[in-house]
Amino acid sequence: MWTARNSEGYEAPAALAVDTVLLTARAGDLLVLATQIDDGHRALPGGLVGAGESPEDTARRKLAEKTGVTDVYVEQLAAFANPGRDPRGWIPSIAHLALVPPDTKPRDPDAAWITARGRHRWAFDHHDIVRTALNRVEGKLWWSNVAVGILPASFPLSKARTVYEAIAHTHYDPATFARDLKATGLIEPTGETSAQGPGRPAALYRFTTRDPSWGAGRRKRMAT
Amino acid sequence: MWTARNSEGYEAPAALAVDTVLLTARAGDLLVLATQIDDGHRALPGGLVGAGESPEDTARRKLAEKTGVTDVYVEQLAAFANPGRDPRGWIPSIAHLALVPPDTKPRDPDAAWITARGRHRWAFDHHDIVRTALNRVEGKLWWSNVAVGILPASFPLSKARTVYEAIAHTHYDPATFARDLKATGLIEPTGETSAQGPGRPAALYRFTTRDPSWGAGRRKRMAT
DNA sequence: TAAATAGTGTCTATTAGACAATATTAG
DNA sequence: CTAATATTGTCTAATAGACACTATTTA
Structure with missing residues (x-):
């Protein structure tokens, strides 16, 4: 369990995370990039925000590491910060939505494209994050690019x-x-x-x- | 300058904040609750999220303290976490949107209702937060309650x-x-x-x- | 009755779904 | 020519803005 304490003596978040719902569309299906974790659950690609880094930059940096893609459409979705959401400790996550072309290949061998609307066993609160992303992208479709x-x-x-x-x-x-x-x-x-x-x-x-x-x-x- | 370090030895956010855009409508004008800070800038009501507390609960708690109002319409707006946004240190803020009836009186003598669309000298990134809130509430008006x-x-x-x-x-x-x-x-x-x-x-x-x-x-x- | 506010009816332009009809290519 | 895909045109229903008209109250 990670913990942190600030210079004023109060408990502070142990870290700030970013989770990204990376979507693409192939053959009429909407796909999301997910990694498989040990217990069989799916998890969204993500990482920790570095000191002095903006969360969107973290999202882009992690996506570049995992897919090699740069110049990606990225926007912030929402913050997920309910207590207990991350088993490692008090780690709020700023979820992002990203979209890439259908020929994008994951570098990470544990990562794969899965159907965005299928039933999957998501880890942590990632099911909520994916649902929020789908609502967002559906809602914006005809009002944005x-x-x-x-x-x-x-x-x-x-x-x-x-x-x-x-x-x-x-x-x-x-x-x-x-x-x-x-x-x-x-x-x-x-x-x-x-x-x-x-x-x-x-x-x-x-x-x-x-x-x-x-x-x-x-x-x-x-x-x- | 506040700092924090986690149990893994890395720099961590010094705290997690909440800022709330509290809106009401009176006499055809949209009003936002703002506090006046020492240098003459306006600031949104907010506070720090406690360990084990959800950000929305923090927002509700702070609103209750500042206006006495409970049972408020509150929703999350977005996270504002760019480096340097808070002069006290690395403190991401989860901004919230809240709406209250027009007869709501601030308890805090430094807080007052000001026009939401007027030109004001907002502190920190609060101008961005207010603008985001106005876009959100305008966009949702006819599709939600x-x-x-x-x-x-x-x-x-x-x-x-x-x-x-x-x-x-x-x-x-x-x-x-x-x-x-x-x-x-x-x-x-x-x-x-x-x-x-x-x-x-x-x-x-x-x-x-x-x-x-x-x-x-x-x-x-x-x-x- | 006059003034004031509330509510109804209707006309028109715009938008979206459906689908027929035409156009242009490969084989 | 036939099959396949792209593009144009048109009909209809639903929606939104404008505004005339009717309804119900106080003074």
């Missing part, structure tokens, strides 16, 4: 649609999807077209900005 | 409208407002009517639940 994290620099609308469907956990009519995504003003045509396999080649689009930003505020029905 | 925190147990629609207008920072057509608030399913008629002054007495309504809950998901334009 969160999907930037998963989609490549340029993409056809059909690709964007499978990502959006994985996140929203529903199906969109291709025509309606195209109309509505364009109407958000978040994307713009690159002028290029793709052409893989049979069928008419698709026009490629890119996000007008890849920095986290807020859309025009168009609503969209999620799965009920 | 946040206004429960400000409105009394039963109220006429005109009263609800002034509160909603203060939060959204815009004006609603009375007829449209009534139609749309009823359509959210968040409120129900009590069967009573009020009758103060001239004019037709207003039917009274109450929230179907006073626990934080999420509405039917109806959109509403906010001030641009």
Whole structure:
């Protein structure tokens, strides 16, 4: 059991942690990166915030260590600091949400992509953290460019649609999807077209900005 | 400068803080409770999380001390933990949003209600925290029963409208407002009517639940 | 009755879901 | 040409803003 005491003589948190819900979408499924721990439970990748480090930097540093990915979409989710949440001691965790492209491979052999909405035996309070992350990403989907994290620099609308469907956990009519995504003003045509396999080649689009930003505020029905 | 070291020999946070953005609405204005500190800056009410205490409990405890109010609408906003945010040392803060009825009086003589959207000289990172709180409460207004925190147990629609207008920072057509608030399913008629002054007495309504809950998901334009 | 406040009805523009119809490619 | 995928167009239902009109009270 870790403990700490501050210079004023009071008990202090033993450390400050970061846990990250790293999401991607592949084949219509929303996936989360999880490590397997000894007792068979799943755990989120995370680490301890260093002195003088911002929690978001910690999250990015740990993600780079575990997946080699840099330039990731990261945002803070919430603080989880209920007493007893960490068996090591008083260690509040600042949970983060991150999104990466589907070809991202974990370096850590214990880490694997698992279905984000599947039933898993999560360690500690990680089930709550994952649920919070799913709510967040679903809620932001049509008002922000969160999907930037998963989609490549340029993409056809059909690709964007499978990502959006994985996140929203529903199906969109291709025509309606195209109309509505364009109407958000978040994307713009690159002028290029793709052409893989049979069928008419698709026009490629890119996000007008890849920095986290807020859309025009168009609503969209999620799965009920 | 406070410091702390944990039992493993590493530097640890000197303490865990809570800062609360306590809002109310009065006369069409959104107000926030602020204390005046020695150098003239404003600061949010807050305190340190005790060992074995949840941050939300800390927030409630401190609010009870400063305003005497119990049974407050409280939710977590976000963690603010950038290095250097607190001049006393490494002290992350978990910011909370709270809403109380407009007749709530501060006990602390240094604390006062000030306009939430006014220009004030906030101490530390409290300006960021207030801005985050305003975005949150505006964003949730029409999808949740946040206004429960400000409105009394039963109220006429005109009263609800002034509160909603203060939060959204815009004006609603009375007829449209009534139609749309009823359509959210968040409120129900009590069967009573009020009758103060001239004019037709207003039917009274109450929230179907006073626990934080999420509405039917109806959109509403906010001030641009 | 006049003034004041509460509540109802309706018109219109916007948005979203559904789906038919057309366009462009590979084989 | 046929199959496959992309894109356009259109119909309809729901929603939100605006505002005229009706209802009920006090003075």
